[in-house]
Every structure is written in structure tokens, then in C-alpha cells.
Amino acid sequence: MRAIRTRIVAALVLRSAIAALLFAMLLAGCHRGTRADAPLTVVTLNLWHDKQDWPHRQDLIVAGLQAQSPDVILLQEVLQDAGLPNQAATLAERLGYRYRFFSVDPPDRARRYGNAILTRAEPLATHEIKLAPLDDYRNAGHVLADIGGRRISIYVTHLHHTAEGGAIRARQVEDLLAFVAATRGDAPVLIGGDFNTRADAPELKPLADAFVDAYATAHPGEDVDAPERSTLNTHAGHAPLRIDHVFFPRDAFRIDDARIILDRADANGAWPSDHYGVRVRLLPR
Template sequence: MSSTPPPPPADRRPRATDAPLRIMTWNVWWRFGDWQARREAILAVLRAEQPDVVGLQEVWADEEENLATWLGERLGMHVAWSPSPAPDRWRERLARHGDPSAGSLQFGNAVLSRWPLLSTEVLDLPAGGAEDEGRTALQVLVDAPHRPLPFTTTHLNSSPAESAVRVAQVRELVPFVARTRAKGVHYPPVLTGDFNALAESDELRLCQGYLTAGPVPGFVLVDSWRFADPADPGFTWDRRNPFVARIHQPDARIDHVLVGLAPFTGEGSVLDVRRVAVDPVDGVWASDHAAVLVDLRP
């Protein structure tokens, strides 16, 4: 699904064409907790950070409303959405928390974009021999200034014990991303998402293709966090967040923005990277994940 946004509000006025491309990835924790207060906090973070293209995971939708569309309307952004083909596992979790609407809710990935979307495509990811959690990747071609930007967002299996499943998913995911290469025509492709995996894991090494031979010969994706302050561990799953602390798992960097190799001219290379949504907004934690924000050279 894609939508045409209303006229942009004052905080979404046009950016200079030589401004960096601001990319973001964020898992917004579906409809758990006080979701109505949390979505206002999510909106406040997006308004403050002004990303150009955002990959969102754990986006909810019911029969009347879609979180991504709700955000897009308020931010003046174009929207693409891909529901999970197997949402029952998530509905059951929410039902155990007493939500009477759990049985009709959808779960999926979404993209918000300052600029129009030229195309949208969805890839169903394999279950890798485990329970099918209905994981997908959503790919759009953004009509960015100067040239189109291929942008993909995804959400891989979550169990710490399912590295092999995530490896199987990456073997399908990387060719899906790599096919968007068009040197001199497109920006280098961007892959974002909640990978539920550390950068040094087998699945991320395979995905990047420069420490381990990747699924597509000659295709490399660079972890944008390699351009961050070396003193910052980049935890996006952080026990400072009370929603994380109660799970009793260690801090981790599991949300990633990977970018294709930039040409010598530098278009699409990483200028800056940082975490955002690392503190509550007016006392409300927007999600159980922090977000990653990356500025790319135009």
C-alpha cells in the first residue's frame, strides 16, 4: 500500500537539494503498553529528527487505522506498508495482555518518505525450518533529489537461538536488495531494520559480505555504525529503557542501517550516524528500541 500525503506542515518544508539524505530505522513495538501515549511520543521524535526516509518495524494496523498512515498524515510524508502474512503469533501475545482488539490487528513493516515512491515491492522471508513468523522485507524506490534511492526495511526472527533462521532469511534478503544496483543511476542501496542480531553475528557478517562471502558475489553492504564514535556502543536494545530491563537480557545493538558501497564521488556515503529515541518524551518511552539515524552524502 502507498499513499499520497497532504500538503506538508510547516515542520516538513522542502529541504535544500544539497542537504544530506537523512535515513532512519526504528522498531516501534507494535501495540504493546500504552500505545496511544507511545504513538504521540513516536510522532514527537520523528518531528524533532526530521528524517527523509524512515523504515519502521512492528507497525500495527486495525480495520480503521494504520500507525504508519497516521504518522504520514501528520508529517506530510508518503507511506508504504506491508502486513505480515502470518500475524497470529503477535495477536496471541497481545491477547494475553488483555487487548480485546488483538484478533483483528495487523503487524508489519512500513516506510515513510519525504519524497514520492516510484515503486513498492514485498519479499516474504523463509522460516528456515522454524515456526513461520510471517517475516517480510519491504522495498521502495524513493524519488529523491538528483537520483532515486533504493530503500529496504525488514524485521528478522527474534529468538536469540535462531541465528540459523536469520542466516536463511539473509540469503533471500541480500539478492532482493542487490538487484536495485544501478551505478550512476541510483544511489547505493540502503537496507534498514531490526535484525535481532549483533553486528558480529553470522547473519550480519553474511549480509555485509566483506568478512564472509555474501550471497551475491561482489556485493557489499557497509554497517553505517562503523562511522560512529568508537566510544559509543550503539545499543538499540538498552536496559536503561524499562521495557527492556524487565526482559533480563543484555544490552545489544540489533537495529542496523547498511549502505551499499559509495562511488569515488561519494554519493550515498555515510556522513554521520547516531542513536535517537534514547530517552522518554514527556515521561513516555516511545518504544522498547532506540532508533538509528544516518546522514548520507547527496
């Protein structure tokens, strides 16, 4: 009788082990499929450094980004100073991201200004470059990150700001593309930030020839540079212009959606920034 019970128990244990193995394999297969098809969501936002009520604006930005839950956040006009912790570090801590900050200011200086990239996972590699002319204090930053099991080379920049500065921006785009070529490796590329001009501006043509303007691709046949598509906050006194962009390679991704976000004031009339954010959702090819 004891031998029969032993055989029954062994059979039940074996059956449970097989069921557990099959269930694990099913979950793994579903997980792989989900990861392969999962969208990649990117947000770019100019923070407006510490203008107006930064602590309150910070709360608005955090709430807006939490609602979007992006895989990648690109920030411009990031500031740190005596008494002001690095804004990218603060946002990363509150949102649960890792961050890399890029500045032309020396690391030992109290006041530093620049751009940042936030990702959920610790970056695998990072680089930065100063953009010419050096007295324009512009740079570009790079992070190689694993997102959903796929390595992505992510770039952020903020180009020269004057309307008559097209030639300066053209030189900066040349530097940016050389930087991308030198650091991207074999990973697909995302480039975003505040370009201070339309995506179809002549000075951005070398960039637009190699990469795709995500927002325009998501809205074919529409006037994507109409005043109502401005990424500059006209309520803060700006003329309506779409100058904040995300570019991607057509052979690596296809567009799923792109929209302007953080474009509403709160009940007291406070705005998250003097720019609106741009959220892009891409699907892998």
C-alpha cells in the same frame, strides 16, 4: 518626446527581464549545488506495535521524528487491527509523508502486522517478499524513491528474534540479498531495520560484506556494541544489545553522522518504544 519615453520604458523592461533571468539562473545554480551536496537522513525504529499507551507513545514518536526531519523513515512492528488504524499510515499523515506497508498477512485481514517505509515523495516503485521460513512471518519491503533529485532503493526488514536462531537469520539474509539484487535496478541502496542481532554477527556477514554498518562507520575506534550503545530499551526489561541497523554501499555514500535517538522518557516516565531509534546522516559521493 513620446518616442524617447517609449525607448526608455523598453530599455527598463529589458533590463528587468535580464536581471530576473540572471537571478533565476543564480538560484537554480545554488539549488543544484545544494541538492548535490545535501545529506540523506534515515531513521529506523521498531514501534513496539500497540503495547502500553500507544496514543501517548505516538505523540512522543511524532515529536521525536519531527525534530529529526528525516528523508526516510523505516518502521518495524507496525500493526493495524479492528479499531486500530495502520500505525504507519497514522504516523505518515501526522508527519506529512507517504508510506508503504508490507505484511505477510492477507490484505483483507483486519489484523495485519509488518514493516513500513515512509518517504516525503510518492514512491516510484514498490516490492515486497516473504522471508523463509514462511512460518516465521518475516518479510522485507522495497521502495524506489526520488530524494533530492536522486533515485534511491530503500529496503526495510525485521529478522527472526531468538538468540539461538542464527541459522534462521542467515537464511533470511540470503533471501533479503537476493531480493535486493532483483529489485534495486541501478539505484544506490539503503537497508535498515530490526535485525535482532549485532551487525557483526556471523549470520549477517554476507550483508556486512556487501554493505557498510552506518553506526559503526560513524564511530571508528569505539566499542559500538557496548551496553550504553544498546538500541534495545533496557528500561523496558531488555538486555543491552545494538540490533537496529542501517547499511549502505560505500561507493554511493559516505557517513556524516549516526546516533541513537528517541532514547529518553518523558516527564511522566513514558518511553516512545521498547527500542530506541537510530538516525543516520549520509552524504553522496
